[in-house]
Amino acid sequence: MKKQIEQLVMTALQQLAAKGVIPQAAVSRPKIERTRDSKHGDFATNAAMVLAKAARTNPRELAQLLLDELPTTDLLDHCDIAGPGFINFTLTSTAYHRLIPAILNLNHRYGRSDLGNGKRVQVEFVSANPTGPLHVGHGRGAAYGSVVADLLEAVGFEVHREYYVNDAGRQMDILATSIWLRYLELCDETLTFPANGYRGDYVWDIAATLHRDHGEAYKQDVTSVFEGVAEDEPDGGDKEAHIDGLIERAKQLLGDNRYRFVFELGLNIILDDIRDDLSLFGVNYDEWYSERSLTESGAVNQAIERLRNNNQLYEKEGALWFRSTDFGDEKDRVVVRDNGQTTYFASDIAYHMDKLERGFDRVIDVWGADHHGYIPRVKAALTALGDDPSRLDVLLVQFAILYRGGEKLQMSTRSGQFVTLRELRKEVGADAARFFYVMRKCEQHMDFDLDLAKSQSSDNPVYYVQYAHARICSVFQQAAEQQIPFEDDPSAVDYGRLSEPHEQALLTSLAKYPETVESSALSEEPHQLTHYLRELANDFHTYYNTHKFLVEDSALRDARLQLILATRQVLRNGLNLLGVSAPEKM
RNA sequence: GCCCUCGUAGCUCAGCAGGAUAGAGCAAUCGCCUCCUAAGCGAUAGGUCACAGGUUCGACUCCUGUCGAGGGCACCA
Numbered sequence: 001m002k003k004q005i006e007q008l009v010m011t012a013l014q015q016l017a018a019k020g021v022i023p024q025a026a027v028s029r030p031k032i033e034r035t036r037d038s039k040h041g042d043f044a045t046n047a048a049m050v051l052a053k054a055a056r057t058n059p060r061e062l063a064q065l066l067l068d069e070l071p072t073t074d075l076l077d078h079c080d081i082a083g084p085g086f087i088n089f090t091l092t093s094t095a096y097h098r099l100i101p102a103i104l105n106l107n108h109r110y111g112r113s114d115l116g117n118g119k120r121v122q123v124e125f126v127s128a129n130p131t132g133p134l135h136v137g138h139g140r141g142a143a144y145g146s147v148v149a150d151l152l153e154a155v156g157f158e159v160h161r162e163y164y165v166n167d168a169g170r171q172m173d174i175l176a177t178s179i180w181l182r183y184l185e186l187c188d189e190t191l192t193f194p195a196n197g198y199r200g201d202y203v204w205d206i207a208a209t210l211h212r213d214h215g216e217a218y219k220q221d222v223t224s225v226f227e228g229v230a231e232d233e234p235d236g237g238d239k240e241a242h243i244d245g246l247i248e249r250a251k252q253l254l255g256d257n258r259y260r261f262v263f264e265l266g267l268n269i270i271l272d273d274i275r276d277d278l279s280l281f282g283v284n285y286d287e288w289y290s291e292r293s294l295t296e297s298g299a300v301n302q303a304i305e306r307l308r309n310n311n312q313l314y315e316k317e318g319a320l321w322f323r324s325t326d327f328g329d330e331k332d333r334v335v336v337r338d339n340g341q342t343t344y345f346a347s348d349i350a351y352h353m354d355k356l357e358r359g360f361d362r363v364i365d366v367w368g369a370d371h372h373g374y375i376p377r378v379k380a381a382l383t384a385l386g387d388d389p390s391r392l393d394v395l396l397v398q399f400a401i402l403y404r405g406g407e408k409l410q411m412s413t414r415s416g417q418f419v420t421l422r423e424l425r426k427e428v429g430a431d432a433a434r435f436f437y438v439m440r441k442c443e444q445h446m447d448f449d450l451d452l453a454k455s456q457s458s459d460n461p462v463y464y465v466q467y468a469h470a471r472i473c474s475v476f477q478q479a480a481e482q483q484i485p486f487e488d489d490p491s492a493v494d495y496g497r498l499s500e501p502h503e504q505a506l507l508t509s510l511a512k513y514p515e516t517v518e519s520s521a522l523s524e525e526p527h528q529l530t531h532y533l534r535e536l537a538n539d540f541h542t543y544y545n546t547h548k549f550l551v552e553d554s555a556l557r558d559a560r561l562q563l564i565l566a567t568r569q570v571l572r573n574g575l576n577l578l579g580v581s582a583p584e585k586m
Numbered sequence: 587g588c589c590c591u592c593g594u595a596g597c598u599c600a601g602c603a604g605g606a607u608a609g610a611g612c613a614a615u616c617g618c619c620u621c622c623u624a625a626g627c628g629a630u631a632g633g634u635c636a637c638a639g640g641u642u643c644g645a646c647u648c649c650u651g652u653c654g655a656g657g658g659c660a661c662c663a
């Protein structure tokens with residue numbers, strides 16, 4: 001609807017330009033907005049106010065000239081000039097009535113568009129280190145990323161969903177070593193677990209698997225493990241040096257193959273768990289991209305070479321540095337350490353280079369807010385490599401703070417004290433969790449109230465929307481049980497019978513759906529859709545409470561039933577985009 | 587110290603590229619089920635949009651500064 005008005009105004013503007021009223025250069029896509037107040041009609045434009053200066057006339061006069069040039073259409077009931085020079089458009093009721101069969105014919109396609117023109121977009125999200133189960137902080141990124149991906153797909157982009165697996169690096173070595181130490185404990189060895197090791201129960205579980213399947217094949221004498229290793233922090237030493245020493249010792253004592261085996265065992269079990277967890281949360285990927293594969297394929301070295309050839313690297317204190325300050329970063333960054341190992345940043349340069357080279361028109365990274373300082377250096381690297389950094393957009397997701405019984409819950413992966421995404425799902429359900437996560441703007445710090453998400457009451461917005469859907473289903477259930485007939489061809493119904501204000505309100509909301517999806521998708525703001533669905537559900541509940549649908553008057557009944565069928569379709573489409581179920585019964 | 591994000595009703599948040607009288611939901615008070623699911627609906631009350639300047643016809647929205655909250659400033663990943 002909005003598009004149609006936009007075209008009408010555009011035509012009028014071109015006419016005005018042709019007549020020399022306004023300069024040709026001033027003609028641009030007019031801004032058409034929904035009015036806030038229905039007294040001002042359905043849509044409004046400020047075009048006359050914007051162009052008044054260029055036309056050397058006052059806004060209200062220009063508005064009149066514009067209206068004179070507006071093509072005739074059965075879409076518009078009337079237009080008027082208001083306030084300082086707004087033009088208000090009021091649609092005809094037929095324009096709205098035509099919407100019902102249109103929605104029902106389009107079915108699940110109502111709200112989808114081809115705006116994206118099949119452009120390829122990659123969305124990378126979650127990408128948590130596989131050193132433990134996902135926690136509720138990752139949940140927000142998961143819900144947000146997957147809804148953004150689905151929204152972009154709905155408006156016609158070709159979307160590629162990807163998880164970057166950090167399967168290399170020190171954190172993974174710490175995990176492998178933690179598993180091995182727990183294994184030794186299961187072999188009845190006594191030891192002091194390192195302060196910096198991973199202490200979660202899942203580490204015990206993996207160690208138990210190793211012990212069960214391989215007995216004592218990986219056992220070593222504990223004194224040989226700890227002897228000569230730097231003191232741990234509680235003993236007055238450095239916890240980093242201590243854990244690094246233990247990693248070295250593990251590699252030494254187990255040998256390459258056996259160490260590798262423990263490492264892989266941990267990685268695979270945890271990754272399988274993450275995959276399973278996300279899938280149950282309704283989050284699926286096209287690709288799990290391994291960090292290690294970048295090193296193995298030589299991509300990391302290639303990226304470093306390319307930077308070197310572009311004269312962006314220099315050596316200092318035995319390490320190789322990238323001149324990221326030349327591209328706006330606050331300090332230069334190391335890509336190869338003095339021990340010859342490439343840094344995580346080097347992998348990330350290679351990864352982002354690879355992303356752009358895979359031919360995506362746009363690359364979106366969904367990161368936790370704690371990574372924001374990382375953006376300038378990645379963009380710097382892309383610029384230095386001669387790529388276009390504007391093709392990369394980083395969306396930052398703020399932390400979610402969990403509350404239970406009004407108390408803030410603390411969490412930390414290392415200490416093993418956290419609420420996992422799995423626990424959250426079990427406690428509040430995937431539907432409520434997803435809806436809650438996505439209800440807030442991503443850059444907004446979020447308070448996640450567990451009690452509220454769990455409550456099956458009016459306080460809970462998820463149930464509110466789902467309930468509207470179930471209620472509509474129930475009406476048709478009733479019609480079937482009472483054998484009340486109704487016309488099932490939406491185009492054979494007289495919608496002129498829909499004259500109640502509640503019906504008009506509902507129709508207006510239904511018409512807004514495509515605009516909402518488009519705007520949500522383009523601004524990467526799923527919360528717009530959740531708010532919309534709440535309003536739509538509210539329009540329906542209000543209507544439901546004041547009017548009966550299964551009335552005697554069959555023509556009126558037909559019109560009302562088709563209207564709520566269209567409503568059900570939109571609720572369903574919207575919930576589906578959020579990855580939330582639309583139950584028939586509640 | 588520097589950088590990023592945020593600061594709207596008692597609480598949690600909307601306010602879409604500046605536009606016509608600031609919006610919801612909780613919580614509070616008062617109403618509505620012999621009637622298609624009361625997980626619902628209606629009504630009342632509640633706000634110098636953190637503060638101070640600036641930009642203009644017009645600022646919650648843009649710019650600068652102050653204050654406050656969170657996060658980031660590794661040869662960790």
